[in-house]
Amino acid sequence: MDAKAPLSLKFVVIGASISGIACAYALRQAGHDVLVLEATDGSHRGEGGIRVPPNMTRILNDWSLRPLLDKWAVTCPEFIFRSDIASGEPLGILKLHAQMMDALNANFLLMKHGDLHTMLLELAMKAGAEFKYNVPIVEVDPWEVTATSSDGSIYTGDVILGADGLDSMIRNEVVLDDPPTAHFAHKIALEATVSTALMKQDEDLKSLTESAEWWVWMSDGAAANGHLIHGGEEFSLNVTINVEDDSTSFTESWKDKVAFDQVNFRFPFHDPRVFKFFELAGTAVPVKYIIRDSFDDWVHESGKVAVVGEAAHPFMPSCSHNAAMGIEDAAMLGSLFSRISSREQISTLLYAYEELRQPRCAETQKSEHERRDFIALPTGPIQELRDQGLRETLKQAALDWDDADEEFLRATYEAYIIIFAYDAGEMADDWWTKWGNTLERGKESQSESEFTSRARGASALSTVSVSVSSSA
Numbered sequence: 001m002d003a004k005a006p007l008s009l010k011f012v013v014i015g016a017s018i019s020g021i022a023c024a025y026a027l028r029q030a031g032h033d034v035l036v037l038e039a040t041d042g043s044h045r046g047e048g049g050i051r052v053p054p055n056m057t058r059i060l061n062d063w064s065l066r067p068l069l070d071k072w073a074v075t076c077p078e079f080i081f082r083s084d085i086a087s088g089e090p091l092g093i094l095k096l097h098a099q100m101m102d103a104l105n106a107n108f109l110l111m112k113h114g115d116l117h118t119m120l121l122e123l124a125m126k127a128g129a130e131f132k133y134n135v136p137i138v139e140v141d142p143w144e145v146t147a148t149s150s151d152g153s154i155y156t157g158d159v160i161l162g163a164d165g166l167d168s169m170i171r172n173e174v175v176l177d178d179p180p181t182a183h184f185a186h187k188i189a190l191e192a193t194v195s196t197a198l199m200k201q202d203e204d205l206k207s208l209t210e211s212a213e214w215w216v217w218m219s220d221g222a223a224a225n226g227h228l229i230h231g232g233e234e235f236s237l238n239v240t241i242n243v244e245d246d247s248t249s250f251t252e253s254w255k256d257k258v259a260f261d262q263v264n265f266r267f268p269f270h271d272p273r274v275f276k277f278f279e280l281a282g283t284a285v286p287v288k289y290i291i292r293d294s295f296d297d298w299v300h301e302s303g304k305v306a307v308v309g310e311a312a313h314p315f316m317p318s319c320s321h322n323a324a325m326g327i328e329d330a331a332m333l334g335s336l337f338s339r340i341s342s343r344e345q346i347s348t349l350l351y352a353y354e355e356l357r358q359p360r361c362a363e364t365q366k367s368e369h370e371r372r373d374f375i376a377l378p379t380g381p382i383q384e385l386r387d388q389g390l391r392e393t394l395k396q397a398a399l400d401w402d403d404a405d406e407e408f409l410r411a412t413y414e415a416y417i418i419i420f421a422y423d424a425g426e427m428a429d430d431w432w433t434k435w436g437n438t439l440e441r442g443k444e445s446q447s448e449s450e451f452t453s454r455a456r457g458a459s460a461l462s463t464v465s466v467s468v469s470s471s472a
Helices: 018-029 054-062 066-072 098-104 113-127 169-175 205-209 272-281 322-337 343-375 381-397 406-420 424-445 448-457
Strands: 010-014 033-037 049-052 078-082 090-095 109-112 130-132 137-141 146-149 154-156 159-162 182-195 214-219 222-229 234-242 283-292 305-307
Touching: 010 018, 010 154, 018 033, 018 113, 018 322, 049 054, 049 113, 049 222, 049 322, 054 066, 054 098, 054 322, 054 406, 054 424, 066 109, 066 113, 090 381, 098 406, 109 113, 109 222, 113 130, 137 169, 159 169, 169 305, 182 272, 205 272, 234 272, 272 283, 305 343, 322 343, 322 424, 343 406, 343 424, 381 406
Parallel strands: 010 033, 010 159, 033 130, 078 214, 159 305
Antiparallel strands: 049 109, 078 090, 137 146, 146 154, 182 234, 182 283, 214 222, 222 234
16 A cells, blocks of 8 residues: 555554554555554563464555565465364365465465564554553543543544454443443353474374464364464464353453463363363463444544454454454555545544444454354254265365365355455445545535535445356
8 A cells, every 4th residue: 555645644543452553554654643552561472373364464465564474474275174082083174275365366374463463563663653652541532632641641643543452441431332241251262372393292292283274173162273373383272162150260361371280171172182282381371252242333423533453343262353354444544544635534534444344344253153153063963964064075175176066165165255355455445436526525515524424324335246166
């Protein structure tokens, strides 16, 4: 994205999260001044793994990160679903065929959260974004567009973006009159990371280091997934376990570790590699599943404050698109605000961001819930039908893309391709094509508030329709 806005604004971003840093870079590239305020000292780097789907990889490549991704990310060739028996034998497979990935112009990558954080931070700082750490924000005035820190310092901008995570203060106290209801889903995610050099010394765990696949174990009401990270030097494994105790001291934070031998809930996996991995790790990061109801408003009525990333669309822990949605938010905002020519257009562009991003995030979140439920089906007739269908994928996987059954390909890959093919920049371009001329003329023909109301109510999202065929 090389376009520079005719008018330069001052953005204050609350939170140096992945989405906050990404917004800082995208908005700097669009020609704006950006100040990022982070409550912590900024030293924490997530040790666990994340998935980088093609819709996210394309953006990172466009942001010149391809060389670093080649070094520190691992290209995933396939997802292998394993049965919950002692051998953990493959039950199903989703191959990421070269023809499909070439058409998407991006790979599905596996990487370490901390590596992505570091890459983006260096990129944003090089672009000229300013970062201040140990600055907890305690109050935001959305009408004066100011943020006040705990020591009384006041930071002023033209726009404030809340990138302050799942339990966002900006969302709960500024954007919404009635914050979304949150409830414990009686699930715990447990994550650990171990060096592959250490794993190779164990005959059982060695097998996990020999493939770039995404390993997925399916259990009765539980799931485990793991993959290589940090250029193949480490392996990250995450399990999702049902728990009954609602009084657990675990939180949503990925910063707190516990000794694995002190984890006292039932470990519902029969493949010994899963248990042995956590024993070898010695410690793990437990994360409590907090599910929040959806909410409509991402932009304050002042039209000058908005939320991004998990402050706007909180996902379940350890999904494939948590980081991707925040990166898409940043790309969208960067593209929209690369065109601004008047401060009166700020609210319209923020509402356009909300209008464009909400359906995308809702559909992706729905898909993530469905896939998590699919993997963790309880033992019974539905689980048996699932396993029967997965076994068919093993047969088809032995065939080349050109030889596989077209209906099978469509049924298997269409939903994935729709998600993977999304392009936030193109969506912003489409919106501008539809509304840009009217927006530029808006102050001549009508008040900006009238135009904003029209633009917010309009549906600017096109349905992505992708046909899966042997020529895709």
